[in-house]
Amino acid sequence: PDLAADGAALLALRAAVGRSVLTWNASRSPCTWQGVECGSGRVTALRLPGVGLIGPIPVAAVRNLSALRTLSLRYNALSGVLPFDLPGLPELRNLYLQHNRFSGNIPPALGSVRNLIRFNLAGNQLSGEIPQELNNLTRLRTLYLENNRLSGSIPPLDLPNLSQFNVSFNPLKATIPSRFRTFPSSAFLSTGLCGRPLQPCLSDIPPSAALGAAGRDNGGGAGKGKNKLSGGAIAGIAIGSAAFILILLILLILLCRRSGKNRTSSLEAVETRVKQPEEAVSASEQDNQVGGSSQANIRPAPTAAIGGGKKLVFFSGARATFDLEDLLRASAEVLGKGTFGTTYKAVLEMGITVAVKRLKDVTLTEEDFREKVEVIGAIDHPNLVPLRAYYYSKDEKLLVYDYMPLGSLSALLHVKEINCLLILVVLFGNGPESFWKEYDVKDMESTGYSVSGRTPLSWETRTGIALAAAYGIEYIQSTGSSTSHGNIKSSNVLLTKSFEAHVSDHGLALLAGPSSSSTRIVGYRAPEVTDARMISQKADVYSFGVLLMELLSGKAPAQALNDEGIDLPRWVQSIVPEEWATEVFDPELLRYQTLEEDMVQFLQLAVDCTAQHPDKRPSMTEVVARMKVIQTSRLKSLSREQHNSNNSIEVSSD
Ligand SMILES: Nc1ncnc2c1ncn2[C@@H]1O[C@H](COP(=O)(O)OP(=O)(O)OP(=O)(O)O)[C@@H](O)[C@H]1O
Secondary structure, rough: OHHHHHHHHHHHHHHHHHHHOOOOOOOOOHOOOOOOOOOOEEEEEEEEOOOOOEEEHHHHHHHOOOOOOOOEOOOOEEEEEOOOOOOOOOOOOOOOOOOOOEEEOOHHHHHOOOOOEEEEEOOEEEEEEOOOHOOOOOOEEEEEEOOOOOEOOOOOOOOOOOEEEOOOOOOOOOEEHHHHHHOOHHHHHEEEOEEEEOOOOOOOOHHHHHHHHHHHHHOOOOOOOOOOOOOHHHHHHHHHHHHHHHHHHHHHHHHHHHHHHHHOOOOHHHHHHHHHHHHHHOHHHHHHHHHHHHHHHOOOOOOOOOOOOOOOEEEEOOOOOOOHHHHHHHHEEEEEEEOOOOEEEEOOOOOOOEEEEEEEEOOOOHHHHHHHHHHHHOOOOEEEEEEEEEEEOOEEEEEEEEOOOEEHHHHHOOOOOHHHHHHHHHOOOOOOHHHHHHHOOHHHHHOOOOOOOOOOOOOHHHHHHHHHHHHHHHHHHHHOOOOOOOOOOOOHHEOOOOOOOEEEEHHHHHHHHHHHOOOOOOOOOOOOOOOOOOOOOHHHHHHHHHHHHHHOOOOOOHHOOOOOOOOOOHHHHHHOOHHHHHHHHHHOOOOHHHHHHHHHHHHHHHHHOOOOOHHOOOOOOHHHHHHHHHHHHHHHHHHHHHHHHHHHHHHHHH
């Protein structure tokens, strides 16, 4: 076999599954074709994730690619049986076939691909048993088989290097073999398996022993009634299960009701703290609180809203449409606890919704506090969350912001929210297995459920968010040569209903007490920032680079810190750019094949932003400029394509 034979095999593959999507030029070397990589004059890798391949793969096409080390055809619509009925891929290390429509058995012949290290067949329709022959794959480190229809038991494979394993959502049965007991329970979700790490098996007596016992009871007869439970046992199990489900239901209802209750009572604590100490404050002190001279020096005199003796100080652009009493009467809900305190959503009686941040650990004097808040309030830009008002007393410091209805980018990208209704459907519908199997994720999402809990974000939305956040940060930095945000992360990028991004929490580092610095920006903090209070513009650039990586990969930086302590930037840098498309980008982005070049450029920018040395990082202005160049060149090529297609329509209509 040689390169020409590899080329012929690839063309056979294209003819079978990719005729309309692969534009390989047969007159050029296969090594120049999309997704093909060569080494020593042979095809060594074929990576075509999410390109729209469809149909069954001819066995011969794969078998002839005998120098292949990586085959990645994930996220396509490939069907039929797995094309590996004969040994023929001795070099294969990585086999990624997840999220296709392959059916039939896992071919035992795969056991002869002895160099296999990564093997992923998740999200197909494979049935039958997991073949015992996989035991020959002694180098195997990853075996992902979740979301198939595999039955039987897990064979007692002895794979010394296996560190990633999952068989969830398969109708497998019986006890988990001892080799697999060290994997977490998430590796065996929604199966019929039992034993560690799952619940103990109903009976400690293995089925064979039970059979033997039944046989003995029957005097070794024909085996009638063998392995059957008595009527009493069945009734016991039925009553037990019903009671369990009932308890679960009651717990669920209590949980849902409790979370509803929290929503309306959260600002009560604030009210108590605001009212009590205020009563003790002297009249002169109170006068000082209503737009004192220190405020007037910094910006035009703020409007003071006075209600029941309590004052909210509004910034000049904002009308004092409500007062503190209104705020305290509002129904409130905790949005989250952050470094600087707790944030509430407050819906005022007149219909206005605001976000109220209740600051903790403020050690500044009143004068310093007011002065600094006035500076923060004066920073006004369309991509920053507007600070509308504040409240200061000895015991309570509140900041009132515009409420951003879509919440944070972090929640959109990562939060897996399980809707109470969804749990009920799973529990009382047709049962978990049929639920996951029979409902297509897309169908679920179109009915308003989010199965994974993630809102799919398009490429345009992601780049729009990135650019808007960059504008916001650039503006903050433009207000002073050493001014920086100091806490750039995805939970501080908030979104309006139309996905417009606003950076929040700007300037709060100025108000923060020393205790707030320790936990801040884990995963986003630049290496030179040893004390989080020592913020800088180049450290913001680093954090923004991590945020970009998060947007492109869908991975949360704090969670990306794996056992070896590798954070998101180092993980991205450990992967060569040629592999970014398959290894780094969020699978949700794989459908934008034509945009791969743009994605690579954005990721390269993120890599530059996260350079170890601050001087090597671009400035925020350069970051904005580079992002605009990528977007503009994309728009230009789009309009060129449009122009060409219009011309060709005209020509063909001639
Ligand atoms: N103006 C707002 N509109 C809507 N949601 C908000 C607003 N401000 C904050 N939130 C939400 O409240 C949550 C808590 O915010 P908060 O700023 O208190 O903490 P954080 O951003 O998680 O951490 P840190 O304090 O370190 O920035 C955020 O995740 C965000 O979803």
